[in-house]
Amino acid sequence: MTYAPTEPAPRPRRGRPWSRRTPLGRDIALGIVLFVVEAAVHFSVRFGHGMEMWAAQGDETRIEAARLADLAWMQHFLVAMIVFVVIALLFRAPWTALSQLLAAAAAAALLVLAQHDYDLSHPRPAPAPSPGYSPCYSGSGRCN
Secondary structure (H helix, E strand, O other): OOOOOOOOOOOOOOOOHHHOOOOHHHHHHHHHHHHHHHHHHHHHHHHHHHHHHHHOOOOHHHHHHHHHHHHHHHHHHHHHHHHHHHHHHHOOOHHHHHHHHHHHHHHHHHHHHHHHHHHHHOOOOOOOOOOOOOOOOOOOOOOO
């Protein structure tokens, strides 16, 4: 004779990353490693763009191309850092998420400063005069 179990069988544990918190040691170690790797990548790429500007030897088109490439790369790098923050939050790794958020804030500040510097070195042209404008020459009698 077989008896039916009185308790239902336990459901298998799902392997979703958000099902449990990442252990503290692994979380802190991953945060430090990601921070150091991102800093190394950031400074090596920025150094490469700086060397490209130096190698241009005064060729303004190459210098501007290198500056714009640097700005574009920084924008994409910032987006990648924010994706790392989201992934760290998904895996419930708060220290990794915090370190990535701080790194993204630092990269955003550097990006804003670089864009501001670029904007200062490229002022907008003066607006064109209105169609009815006539210049005033001394003694012409046509001054408005």
